[in-house]
Amino acid sequence: MVGIVIVSHSSKIAEGARELAAQMCPGFEGIYAAGGMEDGSIGTDAIRIKTAIEAADSGDGVVILADLGSGILSTETAIDLLETGIDARIADAPIVEGAVVAAVQASVGSSIDEVISEAEQTRQQSKIS
Amino acid sequence: MASRVYDCLSKIGEKIIENKDFLTDLDREIGDADHGVNMARGFEGVMTKLTPDTEDIGAALKTTGMTLLSTVGGASGPLYGTAFMDSGKAMMGKTALDKDDMKAIFEAAIAGIQKRGKAERGEKTMLDALMPAYESYCAGIDAGKSLTEAMDDACRAANDGIEFTKTIRATKGRASYLGDRSIGHQDPGATSITMMLEVVSEFLKS
Numbered sequence: 001m002v003g004i005v006i007v008s009h010s011s012k013i014a015e016g017a018r019e020l021a022a023q024m025c026p027g028f029e030g031i032y033a034a035g036g037m038e039d040g041s042i043g044t045d046a047i048r049i050k051t052a053i054e055a056a057d058s059g060d061g062v063v064i065l066a067d068l069g070s071g072i073l074s075t076e077t078a079i080d081l082l083e084t085g086i087d088a089r090i091a092d093a094p095i096v097e098g099a100v101v102a103a104v105q106a107s108v109g110s111s112i113d114e115v116i117s118e119a120e121q122t123r124q125q126s127k128i129s
Numbered sequence: 130m131a132s133r134v135y136d137c138l139s140k141i142g143e144k145i146i147e148n149k150d151f152l153t154d155l156d157r158e159i160g161d162a163d164h165g166v167n168m169a170r171g172f173e174g175v176m177t178k179l180t181p182d183t184e185d186i187g188a189a190l191k192t193t194g195m196t197l198l199s200t201v202g203g204a205s206g207p208l209y210g211t212a213f214m215d216s217g218k219a220m221m222g223k224t225a226l227d228k229d230d231m232k233a234i235f236e237a238a239i240a241g242i243q244k245r246g247k248a249e250r251g252e253k254t255m256l257d258a259l260m261p262a263y264e265s266y267c268a269g270i271d272a273g274k275s276l277t278e279a280m281d282d283a284c285r286a287a288n289d290g291i292e293f294t295k296t297i298r299a300t301k302g303r304a305s306y307l308g309d310r311s312i313g314h315q316d317p318g319a320t321s322i323t324m325m326l327e328v329v330s331e332f333l334k335s
Contacts, residue, residue: 037200042202043206045206069303070204073245076245077245
């Protein structure tokens with residue numbers, strides 16, 4: 001199954017989005033949060049993100065949802081630092097909606113391409129119909 | 130006795146930590162007021178990770194880069210982290226630095242920052258100090274100047290680069306949200322990279 005990593009400057013945002021996504025797919029263990037710095041400060045940490053990607057991977061790749069600015073730069077750095085051939089990719093999607101949709105797709109056994117495509121479609125969805 | 134590379138990186142760290150408030154104030158004008166705080170936290174982390182007996186310049190630069198990645202927190206973390214790590218790759222196994230090594234460090238740092246930040250010159254970033262510094266360095270070396278003379282030229286060009294960043298609007302990073310309001314302010318990243326070059330330049334004379 002595809003793993004999911006949620007990256008945010010805030011550990012609470014990353015952990016909260018992880019919790020929300022996990023609630024949608026009971027039994028799916030492949031969702032990891034990589035938010036904030038080790039000392040609790042606001043920020044992103046490429047090494048923490050790399051560790052989370054490695055933990056989330058079970059051989060089918062990892063989709064990452066990241067917030068703005070250094071969230072993306074640190075995630076790209078983490079992907080470059082992966083020594084093993086993990087297929088890790090960033091979904092260009094809102095972090096909460098993207099994480100929920102990606103987790104649901106991953107939990108039903110979708111491929112990494114499908115997970116990313118579904119997560120990225122959340123960009124277009126209106127929340128108020 | 131501590132190694133040369135340890136002493137040099139320590140002096141860079143001291144300079145950044147001394148200028149924490151100054152860099153943060155610059156960032157307050159056009160960014161999110163965290164550049165100095167973040168960079169100081171990063172170099173405090175570096176000082177705990179580097180060992181004084183490390184002679185290998187490449188290994189020391191790599192450790193510096195890896196530590197900055199996980200301690201800075203903002204965009205400067207992956208940008209400076211990549212610059213130091215890629216410079217480290219270029220210097221791996223070396224225990225002394227010559228003219229060609231300095232050129233290789235400039236080139237690896239510029240390429241690393243460009244790869245990570247997808248930035249070009251003229252976008253009000255650290256590249257606006259670092260790229261002219263590199264060109265002046267190379268011109269100096271080509272004209273037969275010594276390493277330290279060419280580094281003096283590089284520092285002058287980097288300072289001119291800081292002045293240039295005051296005249297242009299930011300198109301990268303948080304400052305880009307300000308549009309024309311970013312004009313008139315110097316770029317914090319261009320300032321911190323220039324501080325580092327000045328420390329190296331002075332250190333090489335010692």
